[in-house]
Amino acid sequence: MRPLPFPFRGALSLSFDADCLGFAFFEALMRLLNTRGPTPLGPGLGLETTSSLFFYSQRREHFSYFSGLGPDAPRCAEADRLDDYLRAGWIDANHAFGDFSPRGGFVRAHALRAYETLAALGATLPVFTNHGPANNVQNVAPEAPWRTWQRGDAPGHPAYHADLFPGAGVRFVWADSMINELAPPGALARLRALARQGRHALGPRQLRARRLSFPCALADGTRVRGFFRFRSTGEPPPALGNLGRQLAQVPWDALYARRGCVVVYQHPGVLEKTAGRVVPCGVQAVAARARELLAPLRFLAREREAGRLWVCGLARLLLYGELLASVRLRRLGPGEVELCGGDPALAPRERFQGLTVYDRSGRGLRLWCAGRELATVRNPADETGAASVSVPLVPLEDIWS
Ligand SMILES: [Zn+2]
Numbered sequence: 476m477r478p479l480p481f482p483f484r485g486a487l488s489l490s491f492d493a494d495c496l497g498f499a500f501f502e503a504l505m506r507l508l509n510t511r512g513p514t515p516l517g518p519g520l521g522l523e524t525t526s527s528l529f530f531y532s533q534r535r536e537h538f539s540y541f542s543g544l545g546p547d548a549p550r551c552a553e554a555d556r557l558d559d560y561l562r563a564g565w566i567d568a569n570h571a572f573g574d575f576s577p578r579g580g581f582v583r584a585h586a587l588r589a590y591e592t593l594a595a596l597g598a599t600l601p602v603f604t605n606h607g608p609a610n611n612v613q614n615v616a617p618e619a620p621w622r623t624w625q626r627g628d629a630p631g632h633p634a635y636h637a638d639l640f641p642g643a644g645v646r647f648v649w650a651d652s653m654i655n656e657l658a659p660p661g662a663l664a665r666l667r668a669l670a671r672q673g674r675h676a677l678g679p680r681q682l683r684a685r686r687l688s689f690p691c692a693l694a695d696g697t698r699v700r701g702f703f704r705f706r707s708t709g710e711p712p713p714a715l716g717n718l719g720r721q722l723a724q725v726p727w728d729a730l731y732a733r734r735g736c737v738v739v740y741q742h743p744g745v746l747e748k749t750a751g752r753v754v755p756c757g758v759q760a761v762a763a764r765a766r767e768l769l770a771p772l773r774f775l776a777r778e779r780e781a782g783r784l785w786v787c788g789l790a791r792l793l794l795y796g797e798l799l800a801s802v803r804l805r806r807l808g809p810g811e812v813e814l815c816g817g818d819p820a821l822a823p824r825e826r827f828q829g830l831t832v833y834d835r836s837g838r839g840l841r842l843w844c845a846g847r848e849l850a851t852v853r854n855p856a857d858e859t860g861a862a863s864v865s866v867p868l869v870p871l872e873d874i875w876s
Pocket of ligand 1: 492493494570605606609
């Protein structure tokens, strides 16, 4: 098996938190990242980048599906358009149900309504990410000593909701301690300092696709998969204004040499945070400084165009890593291989998408699953000199044209 879909030698997913993400800027940014058309921020980059959302918020600087913090808050003015993003999978993460930082107040009814809304759309958010400080009791946390205010997985607490994860299709959970950073080799003091903060160095082992996520039991015993996000900005929160510095710390040589993967932690709605003051991104402000601020995204697009870097949505990358860890190949005969494993709830075309198997004979290879042949594409030799066949990736629906 090839660790990544042909022809890529590394994979990267931007994991967007919804903080400060105004709707106009969100639309402009998603259009820039995910289309090739003209956009308010310049020509589209043709990548695949997904986002999280808040369901509930009372602040004006970021959008949320419902306007307000009550579990019965009305749908926001942009909810119909958000439905497009949710149905098509361009929004694939639930950022802790909402921004309860101002005054708390999250209860289970908030979660139930969010999941009912998703079910009515036929949408699933496979990823849950914690948000903000202590008023966000809906956050979850897998282990001490990082479990402090989090009560979303505490049975009996009014904010308890983690038992709803399996039924709602939530597979991947990011908790506050799941952060990694570049640590220079040999810098033991730095590694120890990272460990004291509960952070982890991004080393070669963590880069492997099959290690992208790991089994994780929440406080109530709910089993999910945790995943790390690459921060590496020091104290300032990851923001559009420091994305360049953040990407510069990705160990690119090791990533490409090992066909590794990285999930980059970002707040694209934040331009910068200075002296405790958050400067949100606006379409005009970012467009005026597009050359500088969007250069890191254009760098990703160039790596993608060169066939080196697979830039894909967060849920897609996490699911791919999980697939790679579970799939097994069984030789049926000359040039015929059966694929076993993966999520049986998915049709084989979706379950095995992206999977690439080397065809060392170069005479062609047919892939089967449970007695049915899978549609594949043949790839020329890659950097190892071997040809391969791939189960094609199923693109997300174009919701912009
Ligand atoms: Zn947040």
